[in-house]
Amino acid sequence: MSLEAKDVAKIAHLARLAITEQEMPAYAESLSKIFSFVEQLNAADVDNVEPMAHPLAGQVQRMRADEVTETDAHEKYQRNAPRVEASLYLVPKVLE
């Protein structure tokens, strides 16, 4: 499998990653190697095999009681935020 720079650009967009023009060829090469490597999986006979998403059989996602368990800690959490005003996270203008 061989990816080109335009394929990498598409994947980078899906992943919301800014990749520079200079970085493109190296990613195209290493990602091509990785996808070729995982193509070994094509040889596996997996007809009628149930896909496995979780390592422990019979585990189900637990439900919890619908009760308040967290107290308001937004001030503490927002200390890590790059741009905050009036307890709101700021982003660049979305609507004109």
Place this chain on the structure above:
Amino acid sequence: MTELHQFSLAELAAGLKTKRFSSLELTRHFLGRIDRHNPALNAFITVTAEAALAHAAQADRSLASGEGTALTGLPLAHKDIFCTDGVLTTCASRMLSNFVAPYDATVVTRLKAAGMVMLGKTNMDEFAMGSSNETSWYGPVKNPWDVKKVPGGSSGGSAAAVAARLSPVATGTDTGGSIRQPAALTSLTGIKPTYGRVSRYGMIAFASSLDQAGVLGLSAHDAALMLQAMSGFDPRDSTSVDAPVPDYVATLDQPLSGLKIGLVKEFFEKGLDEANGKLVRDALSEYQKLGAKLIEVSLPSLPLSVPTYYVVAPAECSSNLSRFDGVRFGYSCKEPRDLMDLYTRSRGEGFGAEVKRRIMTGAYVLSAGYYDAYYLKAQKVRRQIADDFERAFKQVDVLMGPTSPSPAFDIGAKVDDPITMYLNDIYTIGANLAGVPAMSIPCGFLGGLPVGLQIIGGHFAEAKLLNVAHAYQRETDWHKKMPQSFA
């Protein structure tokens, strides 16, 4: 005279109880060693000296009044993947280089409650993605046995810190071998418990169906003491298992007569360094002397574990790391033009090359048109690998083989070729895919570099693994060897 750092955690615990030394003396001793030796190793990202001394003084008061647990007053280091309230928590990424965690991970809470004293946070591969500790934003960690070599990864800082006796023990995490491989490369005892045994709450997520916290220490006894305190149900982790935690120390000395050890045929095929394999076989002979029976077993799907992992893990990583958006926490780019620019540049500038490679791999295998061919297929092969393990454990009590294909390699040797790097984890990844517990213990040296023996058990067989490892460590002294430059 034996210096404090030359004792195991279990011996230090006994020394504290009998008042041969205080926690404050112990903590000062290790902080002094970090000061002196860390510049050569780069094992720590953050050292919390002041808080450590305060906690040590507190531990001494508990011990004086006869309170405290088996671990009270003992120093430790946490891998910088665990959130620590009020302390920088970077995951070795530029993305989190300014992140002060607002809460403690459950592992941190539990060990703090047990009275342990945190010395600092250890270096690692960025977001735990790597097998050599070279992907860290904070620079590579050096192997104490030879500072030109890698210590393994991703828990390389924890491994180097304990191997050089800068901390008597450290936490780690293991998604594809990140505790066991560095343990093997630095002559430590490392255990990755069963998936769900130790809470993942507050442990920065890489691949959520594979990630598990564990220990890097000097012996199976030390690992048992730690795992006892770390394990157990946590309502804050949705995949935490609600099952009783056995007394791991109580069963360490059980005899091994009649133990059935499965030799994994696929582990000894091409790719394994011959001399490395010989040391592993010598260890197996030692087990025969202890009364164990060796039985060859085959795990036919195991050779597909690396490609399976490099679909499943990147897929989960691309989802988990989508939380880093430059808005709520972490690195944020300067002067974003618009929202898309804020997302893409913050992520592009905040993540390192290997992390970006894995995010893109994941985004691709999950994308429309490719999901069935890659992700669904990998999940099916994962089932076959897990079934192989299950079948094997109907025949034998534990599986054994090498932890790593060869001893530590040179810093820089594999960093440019992802596939060569990924193949380092060829023996360790299977246990993560199946969710079973596994250990690495020291079993010799090749040209002055440590070699590890891997022991794998069935789900929740941690007590058996520790017992099997301890029996070997009573007969051998590989686990007591120390790197001379840091003696």
